[in-house]
Amino acid sequence: MHLSILKTYLQQSLIFERSFTAMMNPSKYERQYFMPPETSLDWTKKEYITKAPTWCSVDLRDGNQALIIPMSLDEKVEFFKLLVKVGFKEIEVGFPAASETEYTFLRTLIENDLIPDDVTIQVLTQAREHIIKKTFEALKGAKRAIVHVYNSTSVAQREQVFKKSKEEIMKIATDGAKLLKRLADETDGNFLFEYSPESFTGTEIDYALDVCNAVLDVWQPRPDWKVIINLPVTVQLSMPHVYASQIEYMSKHMKYRENVVLSLHPHNDRGCGVADTELALLAGADRVEGTLFGNGERTGNVDIITLALNMYTHGVDPKLDFSNLPELTKVYERLTRMSVYERQPYTGQLVFAAFSGSHQDAIAKGMHWRDEKHPEHWNIPYLPIDPHDVGREYESDVIRINSQSGKGGISYVLEENFGFHIPGKMREDVGYTVKDVSDKRHQELVPRDILKVFKEVYVNIDDPCKLKEVHFVQKDGGIEAEISLEKSGVPKLYHGKGNGRLDAVSNALQRHSDMHYSIVTYQEHALNVGSNSQACAYVGVQEPNGNVTWGSGIHEDIITASVLALISAVNRLDQ
Numbered sequence: 001m002h003l004s005i006l007k008t009y010l011q012q013s014l015i016f017e018r019s020f021t022a023m024m025n026p027s028k029y030e031r032q033y034f035m036p037p038e039t040s041l042d043w044t045k046k047e048y049i050t051k052a053p054t055w056c057s058v059d060l061r062d063g064n065q066a067l068i069i070p071m072s073l074d075e076k077v078e079f080f081k082l083l084v085k086v087g088f089k090e091i092e093v094g095f096p097a098a099s100e101t102e103y104t105f106l107r108t109l110i111e112n113d114l115i116p117d118d119v120t121i122q123v124l125t126q127a128r129e130h131i132i133k134k135t136f137e138a139l140k141g142a143k144r145a146i147v148h149v150y151n152s153t154s155v156a157q158r159e160q161v162f163k164k165s166k167e168e169i170m171k172i173a174t175d176g177a178k179l180l181k182r183l184a185d186e187t188d189g190n191f192l193f194e195y196s197p198e199s200f201t202g203t204e205i206d207y208a209l210d211v212c213n214a215v216l217d218v219w220q221p222r223p224d225w226k227v228i229i230n231l232p233v234t235v236q237l238s239m240p241h242v243y244a245s246q247i248e249y250m251s252k253h254m255k256y257r258e259n260v261v262l263s264l265h266p267h268n269d270r271g272c273g274v275a276d277t278e279l280a281l282l283a284g285a286d287r288v289e290g291t292l293f294g295n296g297e298r299t300g301n302v303d304i305i306t307l308a309l310n311m312y313t314h315g316v317d318p319k320l321d322f323s324n325l326p327e328l329t330k331v332y333e334r335l336t337r338m339s340v341y342e343r344q345p346y347t348g349q350l351v352f353a354a355f356s357g358s359h360q361d362a363i364a365k366g367m368h369w370r371d372e373k374h375p376e377h378w379n380i381p382y383l384p385i386d387p388h389d390v391g392r393e394y395e396s397d398v399i400r401i402n403s404q405s406g407k408g409g410i411s412y413v414l415e416e417n418f419g420f421h422i423p424g425k426m427r428e429d430v431g432y433t434v435k436d437v438s439d440k441r442h443q444e445l446v447p448r449d450i451l452k453v454f455k456e457v458y459v460n461i462d463d464p465c466k467l468k469e470v471h472f473v474q475k476d477g478g479i480e481a482e483i484s485l486e487k488s489g490v491p492k493l494y495h496g497k498g499n500g501r502l503d504a505v506s507n508a509l510q511r512h513s514d515m516h517y518s519i520v521t522y523q524e525h526a527l528n529v530g531s532n533s534q535a536c537a538y539v540g541v542q543e544p545n546g547n548v549t550w551g552s553g554i555h556e557d558i559i560t561a562s563v564l565a566l567i568s569a570v571n572r573l574d575q
């Protein structure tokens with residue numbers, strides 16, 4: 001029996017081993033990107049992005065075309081309004097020639113006057129005559145719009161998809177550019193143009209430059225009529241510094257540069273969409289196309305929320321409002337049927353959560369330090385952004401308790417949520433008690449669970465001894481205490497003398513038992529629970545062997561609270 005289990009195990013491990021080695025064959029890959037013809041590394045001398053770029057949301061087009069079920073008309077209208085609320089001034093609303101919904105959506109925006117005066121809509125079209133014509137038809141009556149035309153220029157697309165020479169591909173671009181110009185002249189409205197050499201990152205850089213310059217020669221941009229050249233990372237093929245160098249080269253050599261808005265449109269295949277964008281902005285780009293939460297084809301477009309908040313945490317105004325990310329997330333998830341990953345920067349459920357003890361300790365201390373010394377500055381350890389700035393709560397989002405947590409975090413939760421100021425020396429004991437519960441239950445503990453554990457273990461413990469009454473008289477410069485207790489159901493009366501009330505009670509308890517201890521810590525404070533104000537006391541008693549046992553008492557009367565704390569500690573000792 002044992003032998004057959006061992007055999008199966010060995011067979012399975014062999015299959016597992018093989019499945020991990022057989023598939024990987026790096027020799028079948030070659031780098032498919034192109035370095036610019038000359039070194040372009042001025043961007044390396046810049047440290048950070050000092051000014052927000054022009055943002056263009058492509059959620060309703062690139063994001064939408066990547067959804068399992070593209071948004072309905074009503075959903076697109078709601079999403080458009082959301083983008084306007086966030087503060088986008090340029091919004092690519094769709095690909096009007098793609099479907100009836102896309103077409104009708106554009107007509108709905110125009111006919112119902114849903115486009116604010118300070119917002120410019122943008123529409124995408126292939127560089128194909130009938131598609132461009134349909135696009136202009138859909139734009140009738142628009143006061144102002146960017147018409148965005150694209151064609152693929154990469155080696156792979158030229159060879160495999162279009163089967164055309166460089167000259168023929170350039171002609172697709174310039175023919176498209178000419179048609180845009182003609183139709184814009186023939187149609188009422190203020191039209192701006194954008195051209196994308198799609199698959200730019202798989203295109204020889206000097207060729208991409210020639211194509212863009214040829215389009216610019218057709219359009220002849222002017223200071224009062226700038227055009228957008230968008231250099232997309234349609235597919236991410238290189239490391240971010242390569243893209244930055246490509247952008248710097250294009251920016252330096254592009255004709256009419258002062259009348260060109262240089263735009264980025266990064267995707268995220270290698271997980272570097274944000275890095276590509278940030279470095280390319282240092283390299284001279286003016287504008288960024290991206291989406292909320294990075295939704296988009298395959299691994300997505302660049303996430304504008306991350307870009308904007310990265311800037312924000314460097315002290316730069318991103319000119320977009322992400323102060324209520326939880327609400328934004330809800331609406332986004334409902335409309336797109338996508339879900340936001342728990343670790344999505346700035347947004348995910350867990351991005352502010354510190355479960356581990358040392359992080360919690362540092363955060364809790366950092367919060368106190370900030371309150372006392374620098375309330376208007378944010379540099380709390382482990383929290384690069386103030387959760388409040390994006391609509392999150394310290395209480396529920398930051399310090400979360402499980403078996404990895406520590407005394408600092410657990411005390412912080414008890415203090416912030418319930419007002420307990422646990423003495424420094426007692427914290428370790430409470431910390432181990434609480435995390436042990438989490439470990440055994442294999443569960444996170446929410447604040448009310450932690451309160452329950454704290455109360456059950458430390459507060460007003462009445463087994464075996466339950467306090468019935470306590471009276472004090474002052475005598476001979478000291479205090480005499482008479483305590484009525486119920487021990488295991490039997491009433492008992494204890495007497496003792498001491499320097500103070502607690503001392504007298506402690507002496508009384510020790511006189512009538514074989515317990516020996518001394519009080520090493522006593523602390524108390526008012527505890528505001530709802531409208532009632534109660535007192536909370538903490539007592540630590542030390543046995544001759546050095547062990548310290550803790551108890552806590554809560555009562556309206558401060559003296560009774562302290563006696564209850566002592567009895568709790570003594571009961572725990574007895575238990």
Ligand SMILES: CC(=O)SCCNC(=O)CCNC(=O)[C@H](O)C(C)(C)COP(=O)(O)OP(=O)(O)OC[C@H]1O[C@@H](n2cnc3c(N)ncnc32)[C@H](O)[C@@H]1OP(=O)(O)O
Nearest residue numbers: 065095097098099126127128150151152161162172198234
């Ligand atoms: C990287 C990007 O995100 S680009 C945007 C991609 N988005 C979309 O495609 C979503 C919307 N698209 C659609 O609904 C459809 O593709 C339509 C309506 C635009 C066009 O539909 P169709 O003509 O039926 O199909 P399709 O797009 O496959 O057309 C392929 C043809 O167009 C050519 N083509 C594709 N893109 C372009 C372009 N940008 N410029 C010029 N020609 C192009 C292809 O070479 C091919 O030519 P062929 O007929 O000679 O083989």
Ligand SMILES: CC(C)C(=O)C(=O)O
Nearest residue numbers: 150196198199232234
């Ligand atoms: C249409 C273009 C700009 C695009 O979406 C891309 O290249 O990713």
Ligand SMILES: [Mg+2]
Nearest residue numbers: 062232234265
């Ligand atoms: Mg794209």
